[in-house]
Every structure is written in structure tokens, then in C-alpha cells.
Amino acid sequence: MARSAKRLTVGARKALWGWAFVVPALAFFGLFAFYPIINALVLSLHSKNVLSLRPPRFVGFQNYVDLWNSAQFWNSWKATGLFTVSTAVPLVLVSLLLATLIVSRLRLQRFFQMALYTPAVIPGVVAAAIWLMLLDPRGIANQWVNFVLGVSGIDRKWLASPDMVRLSTVLVYFWGKLGFFTIIFIAGLGGIPTSVKEAARVDGATGFQLYRYITLPLLKPTTLLVSIMAMIFCMRTFSTQYLFTQSGAPREPINVVTLGIYTTAIRDYQIGLASAMSIVLLVVMFVLAFLQFRASRTQDG
């Protein structure tokens, strides 16, 4: 080995070592990323019950047809869609506003960043558990909302009425992710060259004009990144909804796709159907990310 290695040129030896450094990663992604996806594609064409010893039975596209005809599946997409839109849009807008405000402070920038980021380091299940108490009929949420509205003793049914349960999951998620996106926006704002702003200022732009016509357009890559990330994060939401349903909130309004996949596979033992649901989720996320990416391209001309 040593002798043959010596005969190789320096470049070839480096290339060999290059392979050696990369092979563990290749093997890993092959086995734990690509193989499962292929496996999911194959399984989604089969009927397979976890409990039965019978091998998977080939059923063609029957699982997809079943999904198409399943009211529950459409409902879970409605739940995911509503959740994603009503969480991601406020997330992007509010984090942009907060980042803009923080960046224009001369003091305490770091304090505000850290304070807003704190919820992001609270584990998701813990966040959900705490919010379940805040949203309890006897909890602080009722107390504060009633105080602001100047009434007393009204139960807002945060965890009981379908729309309010949706809103509650949005609140939990929004709270947890706000600081994260604020910080990305702060980094984006910091990346805008001051020379451009100075030039606009010399030309007589006011603060608002400067923000509207210089800062926002230059911030577009960050805004795009944040919106795609927010959307993809929201579509992947699981623990909040899981904890809410486990603690007795109505399942139907918050039965998001990930929760649907989990229950189909684990509670109903239908691996084939769950795989088909996973593939649909994957395709939808790909398409959305691609469309958003392209929209940004064409606008730039």
C-alpha cells in the first residue's frame, strides 16, 4: 500500500484522500436520505400494514386515489395551509418591523436581540405546555384580552372552539420563531452597504423614502429567504399540534399534514398510505419553494 501510494502523483494522492474524507458522508446520505425517499416511493404504491406479517401488496396508485377521495386528507391540507399562511405572513412582517426598529437604535441592540430570541431556545414541547396553561379558561390569556377590551369574565375558548384552537397554535409558533427571523433580518439589514444609503441621503431622500426605495429593495434576497424558510418551517409544524390534541383540544381544526402522517402510520398502522402522504408533502414543498424562487428571479428582470 505504502509503495503504491508513493508511486501516485501528489494530485492523485490528494484526490484519493478526498474520497476517503467524503465517503462516510456519501454512505450516510445514501442510506438515511436517498434510500428512504426511494423506499417511500415504492411503499406508497403498496398496501402495507405494520402489524401483519404479509409482505407489502402492490396496489399501484390506489393509495394516492384514496388520498384524493379522503375528506380527512383534504382537511389536513386545509389545516396546514391555514396554519402556514396565518403564521408565516405575520412572522415575516413583524420580524421585519422589529429588525428595522432594533437596527435604528443606538443603544441596547444586543439586549433586544437576545430578549426576542429567548423563546427560540425554549423547547417546543415546553412552549406548548406553558401556552396550554396561559390559554386555559382560568389563564392569563383570557384575563389580558378581557382587560384590553374592557370586559370581564368572558371565556374566549382558546382551546375549545375550532377557530380559536387554530389561532392558539399560530400564537405558540409565532412566539417561538419570531426572534429567529428578526435576527436574520438584522443580518440582512447589516449587509446593505452604507455608501448606497449615504448617496441617497445626499440626494435628499427622507428617512421613509430611504427605507422604501433603498433599504427594502436591497433587502429583497433576505426577505425572500425568510419567507421561504418561514413557510417551510410552518408546513413542518408538529409538536404544538400534537400536544394540543393530546391534551384534549379538538383534533380536526389542527390536524396538520405531519400529524396526519404520524397517526396514519403509528395509530392506524398503514405504512403505504402514510408514505403516499409523505410524498405528496415533499412534492408540495418542492413546488412552493421553486415557485417562490422563480418569482424572485423574474421580478429582477
Add this chain to the structure above:
Amino acid sequence: MALQTQQVHGGGTRFRHTPVGVMGNVLGWMLLCFAVLLVLTPVAFMFIASFMPARDILKLPFSWWPQTWYFENFWHAIQGNDGRFIFPRALLNSVFVAGTIAVTTVLLSTMAGYGLTKLRFRGAGIVFMFILSTLMIPFETVMIPLYVVVTNLGLQNSYAGLIVPFLLSAFGVFLMRQSLLSFPDELLDAARIDGASEPGIFFRVVLPNMWPVMAVLAILTFEAQWDNLIWPLLVVQSSELKTMPLYVVTFMEEKSTNEGAMVAVAAISSIPMLIIFFTLSQYFLRGANVFSAGKE
């Protein structure tokens, strides 16, 4: 990648002295303080309520300071409802699982990133695209097939089953590759001329110089795993193997859990990450930046 702390200087200072500017400035401060207050309320509630007996926690109006400090909750939380001390074990399990994953992710990602950038071989571009394409696969879409794979390997309900699917991340490889692109070749060549072997160069030259990015990756990975509920929920059944998020869910479902013990479990589960956050905050704030740097 530039990893400086972000003291960003925004616009608007020039208008500070006009009446509109002053008002806007004051409004900005008020909005920010209000946002911080709202955001920190649940955290404050958690810590204050953990020192209250259960009957005081869900009481209208909530008193924002305990009348008497009540420590029973923590004892109840640590013992668990059955007195078997599963909770401390779950915390240790989480530290072990998330820690192992953080170490292997950093090491293997740096290795792969180094091989892809500094030991160029034919096909490196394709290999990188292959790895990058898995970045687009969200975990939730592969969890069921992955569960099938792990079960077939006989790893369900074991530490290996919890750890193995996360040994390495595409994001990690991507991050380390981008960071290593700007690593000076002169350093590597100098070591080669001195007769160092390639593994030697990697461990003695590359690793010591990459630690800031590695620390960011380690923290991001640890945080993600510390928070992982769905995978342990799929693969773990026995209570000895439960990680913290899984334990929190189980504890909440148990009939004899009261609000006091629940909120104490929540507080204890939050403390490790909060301590890490407050001592290493710059890495967390950089960590979020890494995502925005990744887009270029």
C-alpha cells in the same frame, strides 16, 4: 464567512431632531419594549408559577409574585408521579443523544467539507450536488420510511436508533464547505512540505482553525436535537430511553400530574438551553446569520 458581531447602524439618525423624528424614535422604543414584554411573559410565567402551589397557578387574577415560595413542585417533578425518577434520566438521555449527534455532525461535516474543497477529486462537484439535494428533503417527509429502515436494522427502541439517523446533516456539510472555501491553501501546503499526513493535516491544521464555525454548527445541531419530539416518539417505547421532549409529553398525559409539577418540569427542561444561550449568545445570534449567509 464573516462572523463578526452585529452592531448594525441603521438610518434615521439624521432626522432625530425634527419633531416627527423624535416622535418616531419614541414610538420605536415603546414598540420594542412592548414586544419584549409580550415575548418574555410566558417565560416569566413559567418560572414564577413553578414556585406556586397548583391551586394558585390557574387562579384569576394571576398574582405575579408567589405569596409563599413553594418548592414541592420541583421535588414532585424530579420524582415523577410514580417516584421512579424517570425525568432526570430523560434529561441525561437528551444530553447524551443531542451531544453525540452534535459531535459526530461537526466532525463528519467538516471532514466531508474538507474533502470537497481542499482535496479536489474528479466528481467532487457531483458529490456536493448529491449531498445538497438532500438538504431539500424535510425530515417529516422521510420519517416514516426512515422508521421502516431503522426497524429493519433492528435499531428501534435503542440509543442507536435515536442517534444514527442524525449522525450527519446536509446543512452541516454545506456550511463547512462554504466556510472552508476561504481556508488558506498555503497553510495546508506548508504542513505537507513538513511531511504531515493528510489526516494529520486535518486534525492539527484544519480543525483548530475552524472552531468558530464548528461551534456554531455544534450549537445549532444540539439545539435542534434537544427539541426533537417526533423521532423519539416514533422509535422509543421504553421509559428508560425517553428523551426530555418525549417525557414532557408523557408527563402531561398522566392523570396525577398537577399544574405545579407540570410547570416545574417545563422550567427544569428549559434551564439547560437558557444557560447555554446566555453564556454563548453570540454563537446563537451568529447561528441565525449562518442561514442568511448560506443564500449567496
